Structures are given as structure tokens and as C-alpha cells.
Amino acid sequence: MNQTQTLQKSCANCAHYAQHYSKQKTRIRTVNCGSCLLNKPQKKYPYECCEFWETEEEKIAQRKMGVEQTLELIAQRLYELTLILKPDPAE
DSSP states (O other), X not given: OOHHHXXXXXXXXXXXXXXXXXXXXXXXXXXXXXXXXXXXXXXXXXXXXXXXXXXXXXXXXHHHHHHHHHHHHHHHHHHHHHHHHSOOTTO
């Protein structure tokens, strides 16, 4: 892994990282830590990285795939319901 990849793959740009802030008089400033929101919240530093790291784009892609699968399942169930509710031509 080269240095550029190491710099890009850090908690600071992870989809699960929540930056911590502090109020100083009339300003709000970032502090040198945040929380990992994936499992139980735990203190992390922006330069760290763990096995749960993923980009925001990866997280969004996973959500879209989940929605697509759910919609396909709903479509299948609706089709099955139409077959059940369709009048029988023999009657």
C-alpha cells in the first residue's frame, strides 16, 4: 500500500466516522478525534483506520442494492397476489 492510499484510507474520510467538536467562546472547532458509529461508538482519531472502513459511495451503493432487492421482492409478491385474486375462468 503506498502513502497516497494510506492517507486516503483513514477514519476522517470513512462513512462511519462522526467528527467531534468543541465550543470555544463564539466558535465551534473540530477536535482531533471522533467516534466510529458502526458497532458501539468508540473514540477514534482521524488518522487511524480499521477493518470497517468504507467510503460514503460504498455505503450508498449498498443501500441502493438493498432497496432494489426489496423492490424486486415486493414486485414478486404483488404478482403472486394478482394470480390469487384473478377470477378463475372455469367459474
